[in-house]
Every structure is written in C-alpha cells, then in structure tokens.
Amino acid sequence: MIRDKITRRNFVVSLMKTGVILPIIGKGGMERRLGQGRTKLPLIMTSKTNPAVKEQITATAWEVLQKGGTPMDAAEKATNVSEIDPRDPTVGYGGDPNEEGFLQLDASAMDGSDHNNAGAVAALENIKTPCSVARLVMERTDHLMLVGKGALQFAKMHGFKEENLLTEEARRHWVEWKENLSNRDYYISPRKKHKLEEGGTINVLVLDEKGDIAGVTSTVGHHFKIVGRVGDSPIIGAGLYVDNDVGAAGATGHGAEAIKVCASFLAVEKMREGYSPQSACRYVCQRVIDRHGGKPLFGLKIVALTKNGDYGCCSIRGKIHKETGKVIGLGFSVHDANGHRTEAGEAILPPMTEEERKSIPWR
Numbered sequence: 001m002i003r004d005k006i007t008r009r010n011f012v013v014s015l016m017k018t019g020v021i022l023p024i025i026g027k028g029g030m031e032r033r034l035g036q037g038r039t040k041l042p043l044i045m046t047s048k049t050n051p052a053v054k055e056q057i058t059a060t061a062w063e064v065l066q067k068g069g070t071p072m073d074a075a076e077k078a079t080n081v082s083e084i085d086p087r088d089p090t091v092g093y094g095g096d097p098n099e100e101g102f103l104q105l106d107a108s109a110m111d112g113s114d115h116n117n118a119g120a121v122a123a124l125e126n127i128k129t130p131c132s133v134a135r136l137v138m139e140r141t142d143h144l145m146l147v148g149k150g151a152l153q154f155a156k157m158h159g160f161k162e163e164n165l166l167t168e169e170a171r172r173h174w175v176e177w178k179e180n181l182s183n184r185d186y187y188i189s190p191r192k193k194h195k196l197e198e199g200g201t202i203n204v205l206v207l208d209e210k211g212d213i214a215g216v217t218s219t220v221g222h223h224f225k226i227v228g229r230v231g232d233s234p235i236i237g238a239g240l241y242v243d244n245d246v247g248a249a250g251a252t253g254h255g256a257e258a259i260k261v262c263a264s265f266l267a268v269e270k271m272r273e274g275y276s277p278q279s280a281c282r283y284v285c286q287r288v289i290d291r292h293g294g295k296p297l298f299g300l301k302i303v304a305l306t307k308n309g310d311y312g313c314c315s316i317r318g319k320i321h322k323e324t325g326k327v328i329g330l331g332f333s334v335h336d337a338n339g340h341r342t343e344a345g346e347a348i349l350p351p352m353t354e355e356e357r358k359s360i361p362w363r
C-alpha cells in the first residue's frame with residue numbers, strides 16, 4: 001500500500017515536471033481542468049491587484065530574475081515594494097494598526113530551491129520589511145519562526161532600523177474606528193461613515209526558468225486586531241506553501257480560516273494529486289465554504305502555480321462585473337515574457353449582502 005502511494009506520487013510529480021497534463025491520474029469524479037492560465041517560464045504571480053503598486057511589484061521581481069537573482073531574491077524584493085509603500089493599508093508601513101494603535105506585522109518566506117526551507121516572523125513591530133526578516137530567519141537560524149520582541153531583536157542584530165510604521169492617515173483611520181466602536185462609550189464620532197475592509201495581504205510566488213520556486217507572504221493582519229493576534233501569513237502551510245517538486249500557493253483574507261484548513265498546503269497537495277492550480281484553489285475555497293454551512297461571513301482568496309507554469313486563483317466571495325452582472329473573482333496579477341497583466345480569477349459566491357455584513361459580530 002505504502003509502495004503503491006509512493007509510486008503514484010512519484011509518477012504524478014514526474015508528469016508535472018515534464019509538463020504533461022494531469023487527466024490520467026486520480027479517483028473518479030475529481031476535476032482535471034487546465035489551470036486559469038499557462039505560460040512559459042519564468043512566471044511571477046501576486047495576489048495584489050491594487051492599481052498603485054501591482055505593476056511595480058511584478059516588474060521588480062521580473063527585473064531581479066533578469067539580472068540573475070534567485071526566485072527568493074525576486075519574491076523578497078517584490079514584496080518589499082508593497083511593504084514600504086504607504087498607499088497599501090494592508091501590508092507593512094502605512095498599514096492600519098492594531099486596536100491599540102501600533103502595527104504588528106506578520107510575514108513568511110519559503111525557498112523551494114533550498115529543500116523547501118522556510119522562515120517566518122509574527123507580531124514584529126517597527127520594522128518596515130518583515131518579509132526580509134522572515135527570509136533571514138530561514139537562512140541564518142535553525143528556527144522557523146520568531147515572534148514579537150525576539151523577532152525585533154533578531155532584526156536589529158541584522159542591521160534593520162526601528163521606524164515608526166504608523167502614518168498620519170492610518171492614525172486617523174484608527175481614531176475614527178475607535179470613535180465608531182460603540183454608541184455607549186465616551187468617544188464622540190465625527191459621524192463620517194468609514195468602510196472597514198477585510199484584512200489584506202500580499203503573496204508573491206516566483207517560478208524561474210529552471211523550475212525553482214520561491215514564495216513570500218506579508219501582512220499587517222486584520223485592521224485593528226487584538227494586540228498579539230497572529231494570522232495565517234507567517235504560518236507555513238496556511239498563508240504560504242512551496243514544494244519545489246510541485247508548485248506553490250498563498251492565501252489572503254480571513255487568516256483564521258486559512259489556518260483551519262491549512263489552505264496553502266492543501267492547495268499544493270491537491271496539485272500534487274493532479275488538480276490544476278485553478279481546481280486546487282477552488283477545492284480549498286469550497287472546503288472553507290462547506291465548513292460554514294455555505295454562508296461564510298468573510299473573504300478568502302487562494303493563488304497557486306505549478307512547476308510547469310500553470311496558474312490559477314479562486315476566492316470564496318467575488319465581485320459583480322459591471323457590464324455582465326456576473327460574479328467574478330477578486331483578481332490577481334502575473335508577469336511573464338508578455339509583461340504584466342491582471343486577471344479576474346474565479347469566485348464561488350457573490351459578495352456579501354448588506355444584511356450579511358451587518359450580521360458580522362466584529363463589524
């Protein structure tokens with residue numbers, strides 16, 4: 001039986017390495033569609049569609065590869081773009097703080113070419129580029145994750161400077177949130193309606209011409225989260241997973257749910273079984289939806305690619321296409337030999353209704 005499994009696994013992996021597509025293997029009923037897309041290597045993929053930074057993110061990774069950098073160099077430098085850009089309230093500097101008004105950042109890095117080695121930091125304060133610290137945890141320690149004070153000490157030991165990460169805009173956003181928390185406290189709100197958004201994050205997955213893969217995930221976590229809260233982003237297997245024999249996946253959105261199903265690991269394991277990235281992402285999303293009786297009151301998006309350049313993306317909740325009125329995915333960006341592009345991806349459910357939003361306890 002064990003021998004059987006090993007043989008089967010090796011067979012699938014060798015098919016993926018040679019680029020043969022997957023319909024041959026698997027149990028009846030499993031979907032075997034091609035991915036959302038397929039491209040020639042190298043391939044950069046990111047969860048980000050934010051107009052301000054998305055092209056800069058993928059272009060940075062592309063340039064690093066063109067100059068002979070590794071997939072890990074490319075994933076790190078691309079993520080740094082988003083981390084240091086204050087216009088993105090969900091990643092790094094300029095992000096929204098926790099409930100006490102300061103930022104605690106989470107990040108992870110995983111390098112397929114280094115035996116799928118991994119590193120992570122959680123609840124890291126005052127450092128603009130947490131993913132670079134996560135990479136150093138991977139490369140310069142025998143540990144996997146450093147948190148809080150220890151992570152900060154480690155970063156400083158490696159020459160990172162402590163900086164104030166709270167921008168004026170994020171501070172105002174936080175004060176406004178506090179003032180709107182309750183109508184039975186002593187804060188007085190200026191009565192401006194503010195839209196609270198789901199926790200945001202960046203995943204960057206990089207596949208080079210040799211088929212080596214690296215991934216990075218970085219986030220501020222949930223806006224106004226409880227001090228000390230850690231999400232999925234620094235958890236290997238939840239917010240990020242890379243297997244150099246198969247592919248990589250990353251998650252953004254409601255981190256607790258990504259942790260509960262080991263979302264990124266699950267997506268990669270499904271691709272190992274023979275699912276396309278698109279089907280693997282959909283499988284993970286459906287699994288989460290089913291855990292919530294078909295009506296999850298949160299968002300989650302999975303991006304994935306295989307070693308041979310197939311890629312896909314699925315979200316639990318999508319958005320409505322302005323012209324067609326159809327539900328479409330929340331989007332992702334890729335960069336390959338044809339340059340940068342943003343694609344919609346797929347979504348399983350429509351956006352939450354106003355009634356559903358109101359029923360979320362923490363809103």
Ligand code: GLY
Nearest residue numbers: 221231253254255
């Ligand atoms: N996915 C980001 C977080 O929940 O922390």
